[in-house]
Amino acid sequence: xxGRYSLIAEIGQLALRFGFxxxxxxxxxxYNIAPTQPVxxxxxxxxxxxxxxxxxxxxxxxxxxxxxxxLINARAETVTERxxxxxxxxxxxxxxxxxxxxxxxxxxxxxxxxxxxxxGEPFAFAGLWDMWRDPRGHIVESCTIITTEANELLxxxxxxxxxxxxxxxxxxxxxxxxxxxxxxxxxLAPYPSEAMTAYEVSTLVNSAANDGPELIxxxxxGRLM
DNA sequence: CCAGACGTTGTT
DNA sequence: GTCTGG
DNA sequence: CCAGACGTTGTT
DNA sequence: GTCTGG
Numbered sequence: 001x002x003g004r005y006s007l008i009a010e011i012g013q014l015a016l017r018f019g020f021x022x023x024x025x026x027x028x029x030x031y032n033i034a035p036t037q038p039v040x041x042x043x044x045x046x047x048x049x050x051x052x053x054x055x056x057x058x059x060x061x062x063x064x065x066x067x068x069x070x071l072i073n074a075r076a077e078t079v080t081e082r083x084x085x086x087x088x089x090x091x092x093x094x095x096x097x098x099x100x101x102x103x104x105x106x107x108x109x110x111x112x113x114x115x116x117x118x119x120g121e122p123f124a125f126a127g128l129w130d131m132w133r134d135p136r137g138h139i140v141e142s143c144t145i146i147t148t149e150a151n152e153l154l155x156x157x158x159x160x161x162x163x164x165x166x167x168x169x170x171x172x173x174x175x176x177x178x179x180x181x182x183x184x185x186x187x188l189a190p191y192p193s194e195a196m197t198a199y200e201v202s203t204l205v206n207s208a209a210n211d212g213p214e215l216i217x218x219x220x221x222g223r224l225m
Numbered sequence: 226c227c228a229g230a231c232g233t234t235g236t237t
Numbered sequence: 238g239t240c241t242g243g
Numbered sequence: 244c245c246a247g248a249c250g251t252t253g254t255t
Numbered sequence: 256g257t258c259t260g261g
Binding site for chain 2: 003057059062066069070071073074078082083084106147159
């Protein structure tokens with residue numbers, strides 16, 4: 001899973017961290033990024049290009065209207081087999097910058113938890129993107145976040161987690177010279193628990209209409225782990 | 226060779 | 238795009 | 244991912 | 256329940 005996340009860092013900081021040019025990009029602090037919204041994605045190979053893409057991949061072969069539910073996640077275990085993802089894996093990979101993501105606990109009344117790096121630093125989800133020409137002829141760029149099995153930190157919360165790439169793997173993921181599916185899939189591992197932290201947050205995050213600093217304040221119970 | 230088809234994850 | 242069917 | 248909507252005819 | 260919207 002991974003169906004909601006935050007990106008609070010300033011665009012200048014993100015540009016330095018991920019190596020893109022922030023020229024005409026605006027990125028207000030976002031505490032509650034939801035599916036179907038435009039999200040910041042970085043694609044690259046030599047020069048890295050950042051742009052906004054619809055979260056929910058629309059495969060280029062889509063005919064009339066995007067699928068429902070939207071393809072917001074792609075399972076790492078099957079990404080080489082799915083027609084909608086296979087070509088994107090080989091040729092259209094991206095980084096999706098974030099600084100936290102939310103999961104709803106399978107137990108504990110499905111209350112939301114926010115997961116971040118222990119350092120608090122921004123990180124990147126492994127993503128795929130595609131282009132679709134809509135019925136009116138407009139080009140829609142869209143992306144999806146790859147998921148894998150949960151690490152030890154996430155396991156009590158949920159059995160899946162988004163793939164977060166170690167910083168030194170990011171250049172490989174964006175290198176279009178690599179077109180070996182098995183090699184690429186081998187990069188898609190659960191991120192080490194030791195470097196992450198999780199804490200319960202307010203159910204305000206449940207509604208995608210809410211977006212503000214109060215969403216990342218610890219709930220009554222505070223830190224989980 | 227050309228024509229035609231081609232949807233995913235995660236929920237319990 | 239890429240695979241399958243004819 | 245979760246939240247929220249989910250209706251029709253005829254009348255003025 | 257099921258679909259749409261964010």
